[in-house]
Each structure stands twice: as C-alpha cells, then as structure tokens.
C-alpha cells in the first residue's frame with residue numbers, strides 16, 4: 001500500500017540501532033520508515049515466549065552500554081524503560097569453591113578476602129582505575145569520531161580536540177588505556193589480582209563474543225568495552241531490562257512510533273536503489289519499491305556494503321577492507337526453562353541471583369579457547385548464565401524459572417562438522433557442564449533452546465553469527481570501524497548511511513551507532529542535503 | 539525497653555543486616571538486606587512487605603463522630619463514604635498544618651485515623667460537648683503493607699474481595715483464618731494495600747501473605763527503601779517536608795495546606811458552610827493571595843548535572859538515598875526562590891528528582907529553577923524543571939484491574 005508513498009528517510013533493519021536511529025530521525029522531523037525483515041523488531045535484542053509463561057531472551061540478555069543520552073533524549077522512561085539491578089556475580093568452581101561479588105561493597109570485600117586478602121583493596125583500586133578510564137573515554141564513545149583520512153578542516157579540528165583531550169589525561173589513565181587497547185586482559189588483571197577464581201570471573205569480560213583467550217593480545221580492549229557501560233551512574237555495572245532486552249526494544253519501538261516513525265514488519269530489503277551515485281530508495285524482497293533521499297542501513301558492514309549495494313560501485317579499498325573485516329562469530333546461547341532453582345552444594349539459590357559465571361580460572365578460559373582455535377567448540381565451555389526470573393518475576397510462572405546461558409567458544413566454522421548436526425550436542429555439552437556444578441540440574445529442565453552462531457546468522461542476519469556485527473578489536477574500532485575513512489556513518493553513495501553495530505562505538509545494546517548516525521544525517525541535511533563520505537584516502 | 543511490633547517475631551529473623559531504627563517507639567528495620575535498592579525495586583517490579591505498625595491509630599466513635607471530624611479535619615469527611623478512606627490534614631486556627639494522616643470511614647459513627655505523631659490530646663481537647671469517643675488503639679493493631687504490581691493478585695488470591703477494592707477503599711477480609719481489614723492505601727505511590735490486623739493474629743496473617751507470595755519476587759522492605767519510594771510518589775513526610783504548626787517556633791517553619799500543595803482538598807472552601815479549624819485563615823490566604831510557597835516536584839536536568847560534575851573531574855553521583863535537608867533554589871536572576879525538602883536520584887525515572895517549595899509564580903510545570911549543589915567544595919547550580927507531583931505515577935496505582943502481565947513483555951512486533 002505504501003509503494004507510491006515517499007519518505008524522507010528509510011532505515012533498513014529494526015534492530016535496536018535501527019529503532020534508535022529511526023526514532024531520532026523522526027524526532028528531527030523526517031518522515032521515517034523502519035523496515036524489518038522479521039515478524040518482530042529487536043534483532044539480537046528480543047524476548048520470546050517459547051513456552052506459555054516462559055520468556056526467553058533468545059540472544060542478548062543484559063544491558064549496560066545503552067547510552068544514557070538516549071534514555072533522556074528519546075524520553076524512554078515514558079515508554080516503559082525500566083532497568084533492574086542484578087544482585088550478584090557468582091562464580092562457582094569444580095572443587096566446591098565459589099566467589100560472589102555483590103552490589104554491597106563490604107560484602108564483596110569480605111568475599112574476596114576469603115580467597116585473597118590483598119585482592120580486596122586491589123579490587124577497589126581496579127574499580128577506581130577502570131572508572132577513570134571510562135570517564136576519560138566516554139566523550140569519545142558518545143561522539144562521531146573524526147575521519148583521519150579526509151583532509152577536511154572539520155576533521156583536522158576534531159583531531160586537534162582529540163589530541164588535546166588525550167593530552168589532558170593523567171599519565172596513568174592514558175597509559176592504562178593504551179595497555180587495554182593493545183594488550184591482554186590477563187596482563188592487565190595480573191597486575192592487580194592473585195585469586196584464580198576472581199581473575200577467571202573478571203577476565204571473562206575480555207573474551208565475550210570474541211575469538212580471543214584472556215591471554216591473547218586484544219582481549220584487553222574487549223574487557224574495556226564491557227566496562228564502558230553504566231547503570232544509575234555506576235560504570236561497568238550490568239543490569240536487566242524489565243522483560244529482557246526484548247522489553248527494551250519494545251520500548252524503543254514505542255518511542256520511535258511516538259515520534260512519528262513508521263515500522264513495517266516482514267519487509268526484507270533486497271537492494272538499495274542508486275542512480276548516479278545517489279540513493280533513491282530500496283527494493284523489498286517482494287519487489288516493492290520505496291523511495292527516499294536518505295537510506296540508512298542498520299545491518300552489519302558486510303551486508304551494508306557487499307550485499308545491499310553493488311560492490312563494483314564502491315571504491316576498491318573500501319570493498320577490500322570490508323572483505324577482510326573480521327566476523328568469526330564464536331558465541332552461542334543455550335536457554336532453559338526450569339522447574340525450580342538449581343542448587344550449588346552448600347548454597348541456596350538466593351545466593352546466586354544475577355549472573356553465574358562459569359570460568360573458575362583464566363586457565364579454564366584458555367583451555368576452552370584452545371579447542372576453538374583448532375576449529376571445534378569447547379568441551380568445557382565458558383558460560384555466562386543468568387536466571388532472569390529471579391530478577392524479574394514476570395519472566396516465568398511463579399516458582400518456575402528461565403535461565404539464559406551465553407556460551408563461548410563455539411566457532412562459526414567448525415572443522416569437519418556443521419552446526420545443524422552439532423546443535424543438540426552443544427546443548428548437551430552445556431547441560432552436562434551445568435549438571436557438574438549444579439547436581440540435579442538436568443532434572444529441572446523443562447525446555448531447552450540452543451542458538452548456534454549459524455542460527456544467529458540465519459535469524460538475525462549478523463554475518464558469521466558475530467554478536468557485535470564484527471569483532472571489537474582495535475583495528476576495527478573508532479577510526480577504523482567499519483573501515484578506515486568510513487567511520488562517520490556515511491558511505492560513498494550520496495544519502496546512503498550506516499548505523500549498525502559495525503559502526504562506532506560498536507556492538508552490544510548501546511544505541512550509540514543509531515544515535516550518532518542520526519546526528520550525522522541531520523547535520524548533513526541541514527547543510528547541503530544527503531551526503532556521501534568525504535573522499536577517503538588509503 | 540524499645541517495643542517491637544506484632545510482626546517482629548516474623549520479620550526479625552529476615553533482617554540480615556542487624557540494622558534497626560526507632561519509629562514511634564518501635565523497632566523498625568532500616569533494611570533487610572545489605573543493598574536496600576533491591577527492596578526499592580521489589581516494590582516497583584513485584585511487591586514488598588512493609589511493617590507499618592508503628593503508626594498511631596485512633597478509633598473515633600460516637601453519635602457525633604462525623605460532625606466532629608468534619609469540624610477538625612481540613613478535608614471534608616462527609617464526602618468520604620463508608621468503606622472509603624481519605625488522606626487528610628488538620629490545621630490550627632491560623633490555617634497552618636498540624637499534621638496529616640489517613641482516616642478510614644466504617645460508618646458515620648465509626649472512624650479510624652492514623653498519624654505519624656501522637657495526637658490524642660489535640661483531638662480530645664477539641665471534642666467539647668460532642669458525643670465522641672477517641673481511643674488510642676495503636677497497640678491493639680498491627681498493619682502490614684503489601685505494595686507493588688503483584689500485591690493485588692496475591693491478596694485477591696487469599697480473599698477475592700480484595701481484588702475489587704478501589705483506590706482508597708477498604709473492607710473486611712479473611713486472611714490466614716483471621717478477620718482483617720484491607721485498605722487500598724500505602725506510602726509508595728504504587729498499586730498497594732495495607733492489611734490491618736489484631737495484634738494476636740499478626741503471625742497467621744504474615745504467614746499467609748508470605749506463602750501466597752512465594753516465587754513472585756516478594757521481599758520485606760525496610761524504612762530506607764520506603765523513604766525512597768515515597769519521594770517518587772510525592773508523599774510528604776512530617777519533620778522533613780513540613781513541620782507541625784503545634785511545635786513550630788516561627789511562622790517560617792509553618793506551612794499552610796495551599797502552600798504544601800493541598801489546594802485540591804479545599805476547592806469549596808470559599809463557599810462551604812462547614813466550619814472547620816483554620817477555615818477562615820485559609821479563606822483569607824486565598825482571597826489575599828498571601829501564600830508564600832507552592833510545593834512542587836522538580837526534575838533535575840540530567841545533562842546539566844552530569845556536565846557540571848564531569849567538568850570538575852568527578853563521576854556524577856546518582857545515589858537513590860534521599861537527601862532530606864534543604865538545598866537552595868534560584869531563579870534565572872539568581873534570586874533565592876525556594877528550597878528542596880526531599881531530594882534523590884530516582885532509578886525508575888533515571889534522573890534526580892526533588893520535592894521542593896518555590897515561590898508561587900514559579901509553580902507552573904515547566905518553570906525553570908536552579909538547584910544549588912556543592913562540587914569540589916564550591917557552590918554550583920544545576921538546572922531543574924518544575925513538574926507536577928507525583929513524578930512517578932503508574933496507571934496501576936489507581937486502575938481497577940491489573941493489566942495482563944504478559945503485555946509488558948510481549949514479543950509481538952510493534953506494528954504490522
């Protein structure tokens with residue numbers, strides 16, 4: 001019915017970034033259409049009722065990085081934004097040992113001291129150092145990065161500002177930033193801590209979603225990234241949105257609609273229309289053409305540059321950079337419906353509400369990584385579990401529970417196997433691991449859902465199942481996300497923009513790409529109409 | 539020896555912090571777990587159990603009970619029907635507030651009045667020749683509040699008559715085998731109820747409610763979280779947001795109902811034939827426009843808040859624990875135009891908020907004022923917007939039926 005209707009802007013993909021982008025564009029007065037391939041919005045941030053009363057966070061399962069500006073600028077509270085606190089991070093070990101970090105600092109100090117007395121104040125020091133780092137990087141995280149290669153005056157100014165900002169940082173903070181951007185999570189954490197259990201727990205943040213072990217160079221930046229978020233002003237804190245991340249994306253959809261954006265479901269875009277280097281709209285899979293002078297891709301860079309448009313129309317170096325941009329998804333999800341709370345010997349279930357981190361040491365993580373290096377999934381995987389119904393009772397019927405288990409390492413490309421065959425075996429591997437730590441676990445299982453990297457790619461469209469739409473490694477961040485010279489949301493095609501997690505600041509439920517891209521679009525339109533990227537060198 | 543409430547036997551073992559405070563001569567838990575923010579969230583997202591027994595409770599009976607209350611209470615009790623309750627005030631002759639409380643009407647000769655402070659002498663001294671009996675029944679009854687979105691389902695499961703109670707209605711019910719009175723009232727600004735029980739029935743009632751709540755995220759909630767919730771709800775607290783005129787030394791310390799935001803109770807004050815204490819002074823205040831203040835809500839400009847702290851190299855504090863001493867407010871010309879009485883970071887609203895008094899010309903929602911804070915030991919101001927309280931006001935608070943739980947987290951698409 002909308003075939004003849006024209007829009008000011010069309011956003012491709014109703015993931016959280018597409019929704020954020022569309023909401024801002026609509027708020028700025030543009031007639032905006034958001035096109036989503038699936039029957040629901042949210043992309044990798046959805047909640048599905050797979051069994052009556054049991055709500056599964058199919059993919060992403062916790063929030064922290066959602067940019068605070070978005071909460072207020074899009075008036076999300078009015079639309080139901082409601083982040084809940086995670087009570088604990090609990091890390092069990094196979095010998096019956098365990099450590100629990102709580103929201104209460106004194107309890108945490110006591111608990112850490114049980115394992116190592118020196119780690120107690122080291123933990124405070126680590127928290128303080130991290131907070132300073134985050135504070136220093138936040139302005140960079142929340143603004144359009146300068147283009148190193150454009151040669152334009154405004155980029156030169158932005159670079160000068162950046163240099164000034166960095167020069168103004170205390171030496172220790174700047175040095176820590178460099179250590180994290182280039183080094184390993186293990187090297188960084190070893191300087192503070194001696195307790196294996198604590199280091200296993202903290203270094204897990206350095207491997208999430210990425211094909212690295214805690215001792216690999218590069219895990220430092222992943223660790224940093226997972227500390228960049230905040231909840232109620234506490235940096236690095238992870239919470240749970242009411243109703244899961246699907247609850248959050250429903251809030252974003254309501255906000256977008258309240259600003260006037262139109263959302264069309266089951267509308268897959270097959271092609272972005274271009275004439276003379278300008279975009280004119282999109283073609284849907286059913287052949288419908290929709291027109292707009294601005295088209296924004298909220299998909300990952302491979303789809304944005306190599307699938308939706310004709311790569312031959314793009315500069316060769318850009319195509320080459322996107323071709324060698326690393327996805328190599330390595331994460332899966334195993335979600336359970338449970339008949340009751342699992343029990344850890346000697347503890348009752350109220351003591352590990354919140355996250356349960358299965359990585360009793362950095363060695364454990366490295367061994368789990370080893371198998372992935374050689375093309376198979378870990379026989380004893382890293383698991384980041386959360387019994388979400390203990391935080392939000394609306395997730396499951398009274399007395400019953402849902403448990404989300406983020407599972408790592410499960411490489412997208414299996415050597416000598418495929419995920420359609422291995423799906424259930426992976427589920428068994430995870431369940432066996434949980435049974436080892438929580439005897440009787442399997443008896444509680446009412447239903448199990450296994451989501452492999454292949455399923456992530458098929459269902460959400462994230463290439464190779466990479467949860468961040470491309471790895472969060474220094475060569476793919478800031479100046480270089482998704483490619484050198486193309487880090488300002490523009491593309492070589494006039495009016496064609498990008499706003500997915502493959503753009504700055506990157507993956508996770510941040511909304512940052514959607515927001516910053518909208519700023520770029522709106523300021524381009526105010527100046528001279530839909531723009532193309534400045535000629536990128538290199 | 540400090541007294542304990544009828545629910546103490548059950549609640550004491552649940553307090554894992556060892557922290558207690560004194561509330562009207564009773565032990566009251568500050569919090570039950572180390573981090574009281576979870577108690578706050580329980581009320582906003584599931585339900586919390588709050589022991590409110592230390593409130594003073596006065597039974598007012600007798601042939602002239604209604605007439606008596608119509609003459610001493612600021613709000614017209616005659617508009618309250620049997621089975622309803624009213625939030626109300628009482629003032630002195632000069633039109634200043636003595637105190638506030640909730641009055642429950644059972645019939646025209648039977649009421650129960652609650653208050654935070656003792657008031658037996660004040661009311662008794664005003665009976666005169668009316669046929670009224672006022673008894674302090676504070677120790678006879680316990681009250682247990684169940685507050686939060688799950689409260690209705692849980693209590694209606696125990697006695698379905700509760701499910702039909704309207705906002706500020708009350709009625710008899712049977713819980714845990716005991717005859718109780720349940721009111722749809724509370725101090726949290728959420729959907730919630732208070733269960734009024736004979737002290738001897740406290741354990742049975744408590745056990746029944748706890749059993750019915752199992753697996754639903756319901757936990758006991760202490761004073762600390764309660765005092766966060768009430769600020770979001772815009773509910774005033776004596777000795778914090780106002781002071782009793784009875785014990786004030788200067789008129790500066792005193793407040794009128796209009797100034798405290800209760801003009802809505804007095805819509806007909808100019809014409810009413812009801813003679814009540816303070817009426818004439820209130821009429822004069824309205825006629826002459828002499829109100830000095832208006833109670834308003836404040837929403838702090840969060841970006842300005844963050845900017846000011848960050849510029850000083852400090853991580854912007856976002857602490858849900860209330861600040862209940864005055865913080866000054868200025869207008870654009872930096873004239874002092876008011877002060878906050880209660881201030882906090884609201885996790886539900888994701889910003890700092892306050893209950894405040896401003897000069898009447900700034901009371902309109904949207905007016906801008908500047909809040910004084912100290913950052914790095916220097917005074918700075920942060921922009922705020924005046925808003926109409928309550929700042930947190932979910933539809934469920936007054937709605938007659940709980941919206942289906944699933945609708946909040948539906949996985950269905952936003953539009954087709």
Ligand SMILES: Cc1cc2nc3c(=O)[nH]c(=O)nc-3n(C[C@H](O)[C@H](O)[C@H](O)COP(=O)(O)OP(=O)(O)OC[C@H]3O[C@@H](n4cnc5c(N)ncnc54)[C@H](O)[C@@H]3O)c2cc1C
Nearest residue numbers: 013015016017037043044060061062269461467501508509
């Ligand atoms: C298993 C898993 C667990 C994760 N856990 C967390 C977590 O706990 N916390 C966190 O912060 N982050 C987590 N992440 C990362 C985070 O979820 C993602 O980085 C983020 O949701 C990506 O959002 P996006 O909007 O950029 O892209 P997507 O969510 O990928 O959205 C893209 C959308 O485009 C649609 N689409 C695709 N092709 C087309 C087309 N041709 N036409 C129209 N529409 C199309 C898709 O259906 C999808 O809805 C996780 C990711 C995964 C996969």
